[in-house]
Amino acid sequence: MKALKIAIVGCGFIAQKHIETLNRLSDSFEIQALVDHDTLKLENAKQLLADQEGVLLYQDYNDMLNTEDIDIVLITTPSFLHGQMALDAIEAGKHVMVEKPLALSSKEIALISEGALKKSKKVLVCHQMRYRPLFRKLKNLTRNEQILGKPLMASASILINRPKSYYDQAAWKGTWLYDGGMLINQGLHVIDLLIWLFGDLDWIYGKSVNCTPWKETDDVALGMMKFNNGAVGNLAATIQTKPHNIGYRLDLIYSHATFSISGNALNQLDHFFIENQPFTSSKLDALVNDLDDRYYMYQDFYQSLTDDRHQSVIDLQGAKKVIDVINGFYQSDQANQILKFS
Ligand SMILES: NC(=O)c1ccc[n+]([C@@H]2O[C@H](COP(=O)([O-])OP(=O)(O)OC[C@H]3O[C@@H](n4cnc5c(N)ncnc54)[C@H](O)[C@@H]3O)[C@@H](O)[C@H]2O)c1
Incomplete structure (x- = not known):
């Protein structure tokens, strides 16, 4: 088994x-380089490496891109840098793993898709929740309408607390240009699961409000949507719950089944019912308690890089959809009208 060389x-x-x-996956990946313009951050990260020998440190990512010996660039910079850095890495002949969001605009995403195709490079976006065994089980179930029946309604909520001190940690947080809004920063995983599991949207109508003078982006957001499969849905999000998080919630209602997941990390199964399909609680507990999603994501990426036949769980089109939905929400809000997707 060949370890692929990765730069962070x-x-x-x-x-x-x-x-x-990555420290747990040293057979498959070797951290070859660390990049940060802040030398303290570089040193702190280096201390976390299981094997620090030979690791290269860079302050400018362009210098790292000129290094031959790197297979994958992992992009974990602020959101507004993802698009350009992904493009530059592809251009330099590297595969890319990029933190969510893939990029802030559809235009950048189109360029990344084009570049990846042209250079035959793979791009995986960190929508790691899709790798949770519970969500993979639900995804498999949703492929069979005979089991679940017709999709009727889906509801997603993000009820969390992000105080001023959170936004003070970094200048990019809470700005429209660099962060992209509450739904991109805090809502993306839940909205991604909503559309990945329940289907593509026909339209969305959104309203959002900013209640905090010390940042630009929204604090409260409410949305209504219609799915292409005829079902309807809603979205409620805020970073204003006091004094702490209430948590996330996803309710999926089909004519023969109902699922409800909640908790601070969507780690609680409140309801799992399918007509005439008994599931033992021990089987469900095993699914719910396995939260090692990032580990499974790396395994999937390794497979897709070493076996051309392997189709990874997240493709660029899938990662684009959630950005289109969230940007569609904000466009609808600004125009005060329904945003149609087709
Ligand atoms: N998948 C998830 O669940 C999840 C969770 C948290 C954050 N994120 C995403 O990860 C990204 C980073 O978030 P974070 O909380 O780690 O932010 P952070 O501010 O803690 O870290 C960003 C790092 O990038 C460095 N940086 C900035 N500009 C750079 C440049 N030009 N070259 C090199 N380094 C540069 C900064 O010095 C900093 O160390 C965000 O896009 C966020 O949306 C994803």
Whole structure:
């Protein structure tokens, strides 16, 4: 088994989680380089590596891109940098793993897709929740309308607390241009699961409000939507719950089945019912309690890079959909009218 050489660009909060996972996958991946313009962040990240020997440190990612010996660039910088950095990495002949969001605009996403095709490079976007065994089980079930019946209604909520101190951590957080809005930053995983599991949207109508003078982006967002399969849905999001998070919630209602998942990390199964299909609670507990999604995501990416026949769980088209839906929500809000997708 050949270990693929990976460079991490952006050594902040989320990069630490990636390093923890990569340390457990040393047969498949070798961290070859770390990049951050902040030398303290570089040093802190280096300390987390299981094997620090020979790791290259860069302050400018262009210098790293000129290094031959790197197979994959992992982009964990602020959201507004993802698109350009992904494009540059593809252009330099590297495969790319990029934190969510893939990019902030559909235009950048189209360029990334074009570039990846032209250079035969793979891009995986970190929608890691899709790798949770519970959500993979639900995805498999949704492929069979005979089991679940007709999709009727879906509801997603993001009820969390993000105080001023959260936005003070980095200048890009809470700005429209660099962060992209609450639904991109805090809502993306739940909205991604909603459309991945329940289907593509026909239209969306959104309203959002900013209640905080110390940042630009929204605090409260409410949306209504219609799916192409005829079902309807809603979305409620806020970063204003006091004094702490209530959590996330996803309710999926079909004519023969109902699923309800909640919790601070969507780690609680409140309801799992399919007509005439008994599931033992121990089987369900095993699915719900397995939260090792990032590990499974890396395994999937390794397979897609080493076996051309392997189709990874997240493709670029799938990652684009959630950005289109969220940008559609904000466009609808601004225009005060329904945004049609087709
Ligand atoms: N998948 C998830 O669940 C999840 C969770 C948290 C964050 N994220 C995403 O990860 C990204 C980073 O978030 P974070 O919380 O780690 O941010 P952060 O601010 O903690 O880290 C970003 C790092 O990038 C570095 N950086 C900025 N510009 C750079 C440049 N030009 N070259 C090199 N390094 C540069 C910063 O110095 C910092 O160390 C965001 O896009 C966010 O949406 C995803």
